[in-house]
Amino acid sequence: MYSCFADVERLCAERGIEPVQLFVENEMRLTGRTEREVYDRMDARLTIMEDAANRALSGPLGSVGGLIDGLAQAQWRYAQGARTLCGAFLNRVMARALSCSEVNASMGRICAAPTAGSCGILPAVLLTMQEQYALPRRSVLDALLTASGFGAVVMKNATVAGAEGGCQAECGVAGAMAAAAAVQLRGGSLAQMLSAFSLVLVNCMGLVCDPVAGLVQVPCAQRNASQAVGALLAADMALSGQLFPIPADQVVEAMARVGRQLPIELKETAQGGIAATRRGREIAREILHRERA
Amino acid sequence: MELSLFDVVGPVMIGPSSSHTAGAARLARVARQIAGDFVRVSFGLHGSFAKTGWGHGTDRALVAGALGLTERDERLRDSFEMAKAAGLEYDFYTADLDVPHENAVKMTFFSADGGRLDVVGASLGGGRIVITRIGEYPAEVTADAPTLVIVQKDRKGMVSQVSQILAAHDINIGVMRLSRTARGEVACCVIETDGELPDGVLGEVRSVPGVLSARSVSV
Structure with missing residues (x-):
């Protein structure tokens, strides 16, 4: 069986199979579910993701503190205009990531991927690619299962908790998972998936977790949007043929090590980074005062 | 690989926090089933539940769980109003519990006939929980299985x-x-x-x- 990416590469090469088959077979062995049951279960999660990725596009939902209310709608409207720098596609990706974050912040239903704070990244990438390229649902499910398999390797060998590894471990890993999924959806190889996965982690290595007022809003929502875009940039780099020179297992190891080196102030405690700015602390006091009033 | 794909993409839950919202709802729902009939519940919030719970809806999630709602039920945010309609009384206080967990709560259930039961539990992250005490007994209930x-x-x-x-x-x-x-x-x-x-x-x-x-x- 496998416990690291080197194992995944070896097993897929030996058997001439795609990683998704390896991951689904492992799931069947582990849980006793049939292939159909595994796909149906993931299908239900994809439906939750679709709802969260689209719900806030039409208007704000109202969250505690309200720091990110309306961001998704504004980004979605902007995406339809002619003035974007990055085009409609990337702007729609960002809008959907923001929508998930808004749903999460307003006590709506989301699917953690791999955490609640990073729940917008996979849906934004997968669903906007599905829309852009008219992909069948089965392909999107395969990509989601592949992303999950990649995430499992990180959870086993490192961490996906912001309190342990900072934002690089949460939104960073979500972006890395999404990058691998995006490469698969474009027909790339496992080597390219691993390269894209590594590139995302490398490009945000050391990113801290510094939520203003301790709320999962700022800068979490913005980082969902940026990591979703970062996943697509990494996928494009990998698909162009760029194979990152450091193996994915070692990149994950480096991410985990950097996470351990981060001081506690920069790991979800709202004591550092953006949370500890003068305005960040003011916002925290204002919200606390309002909520307790 | 001994990790399920659904532990990576999942759980499906009400936001914003798997530990402070989903875990809290699950703790109270499990404790409720252990307690049986009750008319009032008192929540003693420990550690991070007390410090940052207010921004994560921990209070609403606990009351929702006490009403029997799951961590994926969108009515969770309306739990205070639902409790009022159902005649369930609740209150919160800050507690200093003797538990090795950051997110923990002591739930005291009061029955109509004057009986009371303390249930202590902790949220472990990712929506996973453990009940560590039932009344005077040390316990270890994760509710991963019936x-x-x-x-x-x-x-x-x-x-x-x-x-x-x-x-x-x-x-x-x-x-x-x-x-x-x-x-x-x-x-x-x-x-x-x-x-x-x-x-x-x-x-x-x-x-x-x-x-x-x-x-x-x-x-």
């Missing part, structure tokens, strides 16, 4: 009688834990089973001489 919680007189043959009932219903026991109080007269037995308990099993367990109470916790 669970039977039995309070019984601590004497020979009790465990075998209960397991015979389960075997007769073709229910496989996954884990069984027995804990005693210092006095050693009464014990708390927690049994995780591989499948949901069929109707009637609980009644049979309760009729075993020496069983003081039996409750089932569904996943």
Whole structure:
């Protein structure tokens, strides 16, 4: 069986199979579910993701503190205009990531991927690619299962908790998972998936977790949007043929090590980074005062 | 790989926090099933639950769980209003609990006849929980599987009688834990089973001489 990416590469090469088959077979062995049951279960999660990725596009939902209310709608409207720098596609990706974050912040239903704070990244990438390229649902499910398999390797060998590894471990890993999924959806190889996965982690290595007022809003929502875009940039780099020179297992190891080196102030405690700015602390006091009033 | 894909993409939950919102709802829903009938519940918030719970809806999630709502039910945010309509009283206070967990809560359930039961539990992250104390008994209930919680007189043959009932219903026991109080007269037995308990099993367990109470916790 496998416990690291080197194992995944070896097993897929030996058997001439795609990683998704390896991951689904492992799931069947582990849980006793049939292939159909595994796909149906993931299908239900994809439906939750679709709802969260689209719900806030039409208007704000109202969250505690309200720091990110309306961001998704504004980004979605902007995406339809002619003035974007990055085009409609990337702007729609960002809008959907923001929508998930808004749903999460307003006590709506989301699917953690791999955490609640990073729940917008996979849906934004997968669903906007599905829309852009008219992909069948089965392909999107395969990509989601592949992303999950990649995430499992990180959870086993490192961490996906912001309190342990900072934002690089949460939104960073979500972006890395999404990058691998995006490469698969474009027909790339496992080597390219691993390269894209590594590139995302490398490009945000050391990113801290510094939520203003301790709320999962700022800068979490913005980082969902940026990591979703970062996943697509990494996928494009990998698909162009760029194979990152450091193996994915070692990149994950480096991410985990950097996470351990981060001081506690920069790991979800709202004591550092953006949370500890003068305005960040003011916002925290204002919200606390309002909520307790 | 011993991790499920659904532990990576999942759980499906009400935001914003798997530990402070989903875990809190799950803790109270599991505790509710152990407590039985009650008219008032008091929540003692410990550690991060007390410090940052307000921004994560921990209070609403706990009340939702006490009402029996799951961590994926969108009515969770309306739980205060639902409790009022249902006539359930609740209150919160800051507690300093003797637990090795950052996110923990002491839930005291008051029944109409004046009875009370303290249940202590912790949220472990990712929506996973553990109940660490039921009344005066140390416990370890994760509710990952259907669970039977039995309070019984601590004497020979009790465990075998209960397991015979389960075997007769073709229910496989996954884990069984027995804990005693210092006095050693009464014990708390927690049994995780591989499948949901069929109707009637609980009644049979309760009729075993020496069983003081039996409750089932569904996943």
